[in-house]
Amino acid sequence: MASPKIVRWGILATGGIAQTFTVDLLADPTTRGVTHIKHTVVAAASSSSQHRAQAFLKDVGAPGDAKAYGSYEEFVGDANIDIVYIATPHSHHYQNAMLCLEAGKHVLCEKAFTVNAAQARALADKAKAKKLFLMEAVWTRYFPLSIYVREQITSGRIGPVARVFADNSMALDPEVSFGDGKHRMVNPELAGGALLDLGIYSLTWVFQTLYHTQPESSRQPPRVVAALKSYGATGAADETTTIVLAFPRPDEAGGEAHAIATTSLRIATTPGGNADTAGIRIQGPGGEIQVFPPAFRPTRTRLLLKDGSVEEKDWPQPGPGAGSGWYNGFGGSRNAEGEGHGMFWEADEAATAVVEGRKEGRYEGLAESILIMEVMDEVRKQGNLTYPEKIETTQYPTQL
Ligand SMILES: NC(=O)C1=CN([C@@H]2O[C@H](COP(=O)(O)OP(=O)(O)OC[C@H]3O[C@@H](n4cnc5c(N)ncnc54)[C@H](OP(=O)(O)O)[C@@H]3O)[C@@H](O)[C@H]2O)C=CC1
Numbered sequence: 340m341a342s343p344k345i346v347r348w349g350i351l352a353t354g355g356i357a358q359t360f361t362v363d364l365l366a367d368p369t370t371r372g373v374t375h376i377k378h379t380v381v382a383a384a385s386s387s388s389q390h391r392a393q394a395f396l397k398d399v400g401a402p403g404d405a406k407a408y409g410s411y412e413e414f415v416g417d418a419n420i421d422i423v424y425i426a427t428p429h430s431h432h433y434q435n436a437m438l439c440l441e442a443g444k445h446v447l448c449e450k451a452f453t454v455n456a457a458q459a460r461a462l463a464d465k466a467k468a469k470k471l472f473l474m475e476a477v478w479t480r481y482f483p484l485s486i487y488v489r490e491q492i493t494s495g496r497i498g499p500v501a502r503v504f505a506d507n508s509m510a511l512d513p514e515v516s517f518g519d520g521k522h523r524m525v526n527p528e529l530a531g532g533a534l535l536d537l538g539i540y541s542l543t544w545v546f547q548t549l550y551h552t553q554p555e556s557s558r559q560p561p562r563v564v565a566a567l568k569s570y571g572a573t574g575a576a577d578e579t580t581t582i583v584l585a586f587p588r589p590d591e592a593g594g595e596a597h598a599i600a601t602t603s604l605r606i607a608t609t610p611g612g613n614a615d616t617a618g619i620r621i622q623g624p625g626g627e628i629q630v631f632p633p634a635f636r637p638t639r640t641r642l643l644l645k646d647g648s649v650e651e652k653d654w655p656q657p658g659p660g661a662g663s664g665w666y667n668g669f670g671g672s673r674n675a676e677g678e679g680h681g682m683f684w685e686a687d688e689a690a691t692a693v694v695e696g697r698k699e700g701r702y703e704g705l706a707e708s709i710l711i712m713e714v715m716d717e718v719r720k721q722g723n724l725t726y727p728e729k730i731e732t733t734q735y736p737t738q739l
């Protein structure tokens with residue numbers, strides 16, 4: 340058997356999700372049956388201080404010779420880095436990704452990809468011009484659970500998808516949790532709000548079941564109607580957003596399929612946690628696929644068929660085991676024995692693409708990321724939500 344190819348990662352930013360991602364990244368890939376690649380971390384950068392980057396590398400258990408940088412600009416000059424994982428707030432993705440691409444690095448950039456579609460297009464153009472890999476880190480798309488759901492659809496088990504309900508909402512008690520308005524979840528300067536942070540997952544479920552599963556040659560963008568409720572304390576970020584999408588289905592005579600994508604940072608998909616209520620329902624004439632919350636990291640599905648049969652499945656997330664931490668944006672916990680957080684699957688995809696010379700992710704290419712940003716632009720337009728010009732601009736470099 341050929342020895343695994345080693346892919347060398349640099350981690351840009353040292354906040355909550357950077358920690359979770361890097362711990363998952365360093366988990367032994369053979370625990371999830373991956374033998375063709377191995378990940379290593381060669382550098383991390385913090386915009387606050389080199390000391391912080393050093394502490395981060397120690398906390399995540401990076402190799403002792405990984406380098407700590409106190410500036411992103413210095414970090415991208417490190418010739419040992421193959422690919423950079425960007426884990427800054429949404430507002431900063433465009434400037435940070437441009438910096439990495441300009442420096443000749445492949446990029447895996449956290450969701451939401453950018454603040455708007457114009458920025459996403461500019462990044463895609465830059466990656467193409469530089470012949471570099473670029474992918475939005477929508478980790479959920481790479482879960483075996485998501486692959487299974489898409490396979491149920493493409494193999495025709497429920498017939499052509501006619502309707503999707505997708506919710507990703509959390510009761511975050513925002514006035515208490517984010518009272519001073521500075522937290523990235525509600526701060527307009529950081530492109531805060533439910534839509535870009537949580538709603539992206541509702542749209543992910545709609546797109547990966549209703550759009551991505553259609554033949555590439557005939558997929559068409561949806562019509563969009565949206566209602567957006569502002570968050571009172573800052574008035575310039577959305578608190579609860581509801582989107583109706585109508586997708587043409589050219590593969591069916593006169594066909595059209597509908598979806599409702601909802602998101603909120605005030606009310607939960609299922610109060611009290613994982614109750615027996617599906618947050619995602621994918622419906623066709625032959626049945627329904629249900630996915631249980633949370634929409635960003637589901638571990639349970641149910642398939643209901645027209646003949647009355649039911650198939651329930653659990654989707655455990657293998658990993659480093661007891662003691663490895665995870666973080667969900669607002670707090671952390673510990674994985675159980677033998678459990679990971681599921682972020683390694685997107686990392687495997689990015690590393691595999693780098694090794695193979697592919698420039699985009701398999702389960703969400705750049706055109707689809709751009710289209711989803713266009714949908715979010717339209718939702719914000721209908722809901723009168725704009726962010727400060729310095730974070731909406733495509734001008735690079737811009738001081739944030
Ligand atoms: N896939 C997933 O499950 C999740 C994804 N995310 C995504 O990851 C990104 C980061 O979220 P999260 O880790 O929760 O955020 P944090 O606030 O915990 O971390 C963000 C980091 O970005 C860096 N940064 C640079 N400039 C700024 C700035 N002006 N304000 C704040 N931070 C700055 C800081 O690192 P430093 O000082 O080291 O430079 C900071 O620690 C977001 O895009 C979010 O949507 C978040 C949670 C879960």
Ligand SMILES: O=C1OC[C@@H](O)[C@H](O)[C@H]1O
Nearest residue numbers: 450536537635667668669
């Ligand atoms: O991506 C995410 O998933 C988990 C959420 O808690 C977090 O806010 C979000 O950024």
